[in-house]
Amino acid sequence: EFWTEVIVTPIEFMGEKAGLSINHDITKRKKTQESILENEEKFRKLYTTSNDAILLLKDFKLVSCNPKTLELFGCSEELIIGYNLANLSPEYQPNGESSNQQLIQKINASLTGTPQSYEWVHKKKNGEVFYTETTLNKMTLSSGLHIQAIIRDITERKYAEEEIQKYQVHLEELVQERTAEIEDRNNDLERYNKLFEGREFRIKELRDRVKELERELLVTH
Numbered sequence: 001e002f003w004t005e006v007i008v009t010p011i012e013f014m015g016e017k018a019g020l021s022i023n024h025d026i027t028k029r030k031k032t033q034e035s036i037l038e039n040e041e042k043f044r045k046l047y048t049t050s051n052d053a054i055l056l057l058k059d060f061k062l063v064s065c066n067p068k069t070l071e072l073f074g075c076s077e078e079l080i081i082g083y084n085l086a087n088l089s090p091e092y093q094p095n096g097e098s099s100n101q102q103l104i105q106k107i108n109a110s111l112t113g114t115p116q117s118y119e120w121v122h123k124k125k126n127g128e129v130f131y132t133e134t135t136l137n138k139m140t141l142s143s144g145l146h147i148q149a150i151i152r153d154i155t156e157r158k159y160a161e162e163e164i165q166k167y168q169v170h171l172e173e174l175v176q177e178r179t180a181e182i183e184d185r186n187n188d189l190e191r192y193n194k195l196f197e198g199r200e201f202r203i204k205e206l207r208d209r210v211k212e213l214e215r216e217l218l219v220t221h
Contacts, residue, residue: 053151058144060084060107072153075125085149090123110136110147122151131158 010017053069055062065080073080073088080088085107086100093099106116116136123129132151139148 050150053149053153055080055085055149055151056139057085057107057147057149060104063146069151072151073122073124074128079125088122090121090129093121106136107147110138111145113138119154120151130155 048066050066050068053072054066055069056064062080062083062085065077069080070077084100085103089099089103091099093102106118110116115138116134118134120132120134121129122132131154133154134152135150137148137150139146
């Protein structure tokens, strides 16, 4: 089976009215359309039920978002649609670079077919910042080319990682302190041993000298 597009043009043929039929094979185009519609249906289900924030961008602007997005950023849809991801971010990221410039680079890369996955600091409506894990992927819908952004809140995980790092640093400091104490004690023991060895040698010399004097006295008497 295959799809065709039929164009019929009225003509005269040998003095009689007739129709000229031109058939175009459009099977590939129809399959592409069906695939797009199928993907849109899958995306729609994921879009409404996901525990992650999902946003659609077109020409760098946000054109749609799911309910989790509004919950995550603590705002209404009117404060998101028409803006860009930089509006939902602090001016600078922890690395000191401009959020807007970095996002432009990442979106352009995803538009060329290179998916982007990165950690990012976003900002809620009330100004509170939070850590996220974000992915950007190119998506073709019936309305054109879009960028799908999936944003997952990883703030608790980041804070837990920071606490673990602090604890590791604390343990390393304790180990260094303990190592220094052991080295100091070993140095003290070594010093005492040398003093003790020196004294033992001196005592032996004195004993030998006493014995020598006793022998001399015996000889003289």
